[in-house]
Amino acid sequence: MNRYIALQKVVEVGSFTKAAELLGYTQPALGQMIASLERELNIKLLYRTSHQVCLTLEGERIFPAIQKSVSQYLVMQEIAKSSQLMDSILTGVNVRWQA
Secondary structure, rough: HHHHHHHHHHHHHHHHHHHHOOOHHOOOHHHHHHHHHHHHHHHOEEEOOOEEEEEEEEHHHHHHHHHHHHHHHHHHHHHHHHHHHHHHHHHHHHHHOOO
8 A cells, every 4th residue: 555655756756756745755766666566566656757757648547546545545555543532431431330
């Protein structure tokens, strides 16, 4: 999922350097993540120039699915966090009630 998030950020900001900075990666590490994703999918996702990064035709076709996956993943994380918080609250209430 980190590779999908990385791709989404690169496309959003149009720069590997800026995306790496925002995500807390080095630029080479981010480049390796994207290259790994391209190898896994067996398509070239991005067209790189010295001044900008753009989705390739194949990248444009698959990018909406990647965005949807990232969005669903973030929703799942929020649900899990709120569930853990509720469990902590209920455990705390239960401990106090039994005392």
